Amino acid sequence: MKQIKIGLLGFGTIGAGVVKLLKENSSLISEKTGAQLSLKTIADLDITTDRGVSTDGIKLTTNADEVLSDPEISVVIELIGGYEPARTFALKAIANGKHVVTANKALLAVHGQEIYAAAKASGVEVLFEAAVGGGIPVLSAIKGNMAANRFSTVLGIVNGTCNYILTRMTQEGADFTEVLKSAQEFGYAEADPTFDIEGVDTAHKLCLLLSLCFGTKVDLKDIYCEGITSVSAEDVDFAKSFGYRIKLLAIGKMDDGQIEARVHPTMIPSDYPLADVHGVFNAIRLTGDFVGPVMFYGRGAGMDATASAVIGDVVDLCRNMGAGISRRCAPLGYVDEKVGTLAIKPMGEIVSKYYIRFQAFDRPGVLARIAGSLGAHGISIASMVQSARSTDIVPIVIMTHEAREEDIRTALGEIDAFDVIRAKSTFIRIEDNLE
């Protein structure tokens, strides 16, 4: 039986999952690939802490070179995360003729092109199913069985921390800050949750989804990125009353040769399957011209689920190595020279429906002035609610028909300067017209 030796860089939570999976399911993987996997070496700065998994027979080292320069190792699993030294190590593994499997969305969103080009030059593969949606095999499906489709839309709930927080805000009517605090206590949010709650992690994942769906390079800086820190309990409550739920979505759309690429809190109808994705679960919904809408749902994080995707990629490599080939499919699913650079649509030009919440003083004529200003900018109102409040300040909520983002921003700038407006108005985009 063909022996395939693996080296692991990074022995954190997912690394421990990989060790556990290889220990428990190696014989199953042999039944499916005809190959015998063995994890030869793990490199991590900390090789003494007990990760709760047996490392019998595995060499532990603090020196990554013992993985990167070992001629016996043909597959390097990179689970360090972040940009450096992950980038340097990945490039060195590739230069040394090793295939690379990674869960590192940050690395690929920023240095993907450099890494893919190096892999091409070396004739090795770079696989990264675990980088988006944890255990959900969505990238493989886009590159694989759904490859005959032109995709028009991809929507993803791909950050478990944000979805956990928004789910609890929805279920408990609680405030962002208090839920975040309890999420940190329960381990559902990092001590420094910035990357998650500001939408950066979601933007990294959207970057990869866009590249695979549309065969394009994407500059991370072009992705509009708005996190969930300004979502209030009040907005969640109003969303409910209009039949919506608020989710942090990664949104990619193909529109006349331009791509919409945006991450922001979004209201979706509560009877959409995506609205029922609760807690730390993830889901990705794609629309292809032939397959129509398809949704994938599962655990977006966690040591076991993510290890499933990592080793799923290793299974793919095993089958190629068993057949004596490499790179039957390029990293993005397109023949390398066909990966283009599509333009990203400027955010001001996107068209959406909007939920807008104004905080106005309770004076006669306020509504007329707001409506007048919106109308002057071509924004048509679908519905309006003015709640009676005990204080002098009333929230006025307006749901618009489709409008251009730039018009919304201009109108809100104008309205916020009115003397009857108490504070900066807020808005949330709505997605309720999915095929």
Add this chain to the structure above:
Amino acid sequence: MKQIKIGLLGFGTIGAGVVKLLKENSSLISEKTGAQLSLKTIADLDITTDRGVSTDGIKLTTNADEVLSDPEISVVIELIGGYEPARTFALKAIANGKHVVTANKALLAVHGQEIYAAAKASGVEVLFEAAVGGGIPVLSAIKGNMAANRFSTVLGIVNGTCNYILTRMTQEGADFTEVLKSAQEFGYAEADPTFDIEGVDTAHKLCLLLSLCFGTKVDLKDIYCEGITSVSAEDVDFAKSFGYRIKLLAIGKMDDGQIEARVHPTMIPSDYPLADVHGVFNAIRLTGDFVGPVMFYGRGAGMDATASAVIGDVVDLCRNMGAGISRRCAPLGYVDEKVGTLAIKPMGEIVSKYYIRFQAFDRPGVLARIAGSLGAHGISIASMVQSARSTDIVPIVIMTHEAREEDIRTALGEIDAFDVIRAKSTFIRIEDNLE
């Protein structure tokens, strides 16, 4: 660019979808595979009817041999359906060294082993993503990125006709017979709907899911199969009042080395994502030991969605042919000699919760006698409802805790013989304890 010539057997709805897809998206497929696909020949007994798609440049013939014996054709797409002549044609294509892509679940559920063995002997591939869940790429995911998992459960809503009927019964409180009639008028049910409504089509698909999930041959006769014809508006209504919906599920479970393999109407909690799969949509939910629960959702039928899966398989073949290899992965995702024959658990031994509806005369002591008989057979009652009705006959509904099917059947046989029981009692199994 590598040229790959395709022959198509069967020019029905899905065949027309394949022709349309290849016409519209061939250049996209070239960008993803580096190969140029061309549909050379279509064989069908009827080559005159207009299918609404252009066949310019494609040879139409009534003689399947012009596909099967054409040395230029390397991929045969079989979309005739049914057992014969599909089996003979598939075997001949294989014998002639052609890869076979099919959407024919009936063929593979019954003659799969013969076809897989022939393909192995000829060194060609048999791919059949379109056979389960239409466009949903679930089989590829089981064989591919989720391959490192031992699966414990697979649940599928995989028949659009049944799901359409049950959805309308749920939404409208309508009767099976009237909804079926209207489904036939709208084209959502065949003129002879037996295969669909009796659960046979679902059993065919379960057969394939079981083989891929558990690496086992399955004799179709061993799958318990109960359709939806006896689901009444009353049951749908009671289900609702208990917080459940009724779905026709394909159920596969691994249980101590034995497999549960059953198709039957099933009550699932209405807040399960599976309960929100409406109309002709399909969904498959799997649980793997590492990936945890994963759900795939999309269009389970239709010319376009099914064509997406068929050509997705062709893309897979293109990539193999481009790399000069074949059979990097065997048809069931396991190395052929590792496909075993697991025992199917006898239906009497399965353990489930049950919904039971009795039709009793409104006499004192009826409930006590029913409860006594259930208790004597070790069946514990979770809840009970006795509706007040205007007639002398009352429905008594009992939800049980987990019980053995054989005990349920024995107890019901006993109870149905009581003089206070008006008609044969009915029961529906419940799945509400999913991880």
